[in-house]
Amino acid sequence: xxxxxxxxxxxxxxxxxxxxxxxxxxxxxxxxxxxxxxxxxxxxxxxxxxxxxxxxxxxxxxxxxxxxxxxxxxxxxxxxxxxxxxxxxxxxxxxxxxxxxxxxxxxxxxxxxxxxxxxxxxxxxxxxxxxxxxxxxxxxxxxxxxxxxxxxxxxxxxxxxxxxxxxxxxxxxxxxxxxxxxxxxxxxxxxxxxxxxxxxxxxxxxxxxxxxxxxxx
Numbered sequence: 001x002x003x004x005x006x007x008x009x010x011x012x013x014x015x016x017x018x019x020x021x022x023x024x025x026x027x028x029x030x031x032x033x034x035x036x037x038x039x040x041x042x043x044x045x046x047x048x049x050x051x052x053x054x055x056x057x058x059x060x061x062x063x064x065x066x067x068x069x070x071x072x073x074x075x076x077x078x079x080x081x082x083x084x085x086x087x088x089x090x091x092x093x094x095x096x097x098x099x100x101x102x103x104x105x106x107x108x109x110x111x112x113x114x115x116x117x118x119x120x121x122x123x124x125x126x127x128x129x130x131x132x133x134x135x136x137x138x139x140x141x142x143x144x145x146x147x148x149x150x151x152x153x154x155x156x157x158x159x160x161x162x163x164x165x166x167x168x169x170x171x172x173x174x175x176x177x178x179x180x181x182x183x184x185x186x187x188x189x190x191x192x193x194x195x196x197x198x199x200x201x202x203x204x205x206x207x208x209x210x211x212x213x214x215x216x217x
Contacts (some may be wrong), residue, residue: 001097002032004027004030004159005009005030005031005034007026008025008027012040015212019132020134021134021135022134022135022136022141022142022143023136023204024136024142026099026100029098029099029100030097030098030099030165032098033097033098033099034098036092036098043066044063044066044097044098045062045063045067047059048063048067048102049067052112052121053070054121056111056112056115057111058074058104058108058111058112059071059108060105060107060108061102061103061104061105061108062102062103063097063100063102064077064096064100064101064102064103064105065126066097066101067118069103069214077103078188078190079190080171080172080190080191080192081190081191081192082193083193084193087192090161100169100170106187106188107186109175109186110175110184110185110186112175113166113175113176113177113184114184129144130143130144130145130146131143131148132144133148139151139152140168145167146165146166146167147165147166147167148163148164148165149161149163149164149165149169149176150163150164151198158202160206160207161199161202161203161204161206162178162179162180162181163178163179164176164177164178164202165177165179166186168195168198169188170191170192171191172188172189172191172192172197172198173186173187173188173190173198174186174187174188174199174201174202176197176202181206181209181210183197183205183206183209185202185205185206187201190202192213
């Protein structure tokens, strides 16, 4: 991990001036984890527990290889597939840390995102700073630790997918909020390389939500 940070600092060139564009790299999160541990003088897993898991009532989440969930029955993650191969061991080997090392559940993820959106983790003005969007790869934009999904023009209108902010994971996991519907969505397809499939699933969820809302009215 330290070698990765040093290489990024000393060997790689910047893609653009800071604050002008977006380029996703796990190294940023590794460096942030180091900064957090330096400032708090605590292991990252203890920081998660003290500042997020315990105050928010998150009981099924933990940092892989370094801590355990409050409810032991949720200790093992679901299998992850890469085409026809199970790659769970690769993702469950403890090498992931601040750069995607949390094992969680849909319920816990929604608790976290609601708390973030409602100002229980950072102030509203800080959240707005996080939403300083820059193009990442169509149709995603990236801010500070969060993604923005919006289809343009008629494509957005007829797709059934409202604009969303949150984050996607490389294993098919997703956590997003639709401000238009006031709807939180989280889950995983447990498969790599199918980036569009979680959004198709969320499209179906939004359609069901709209239909149920109309029936209730």
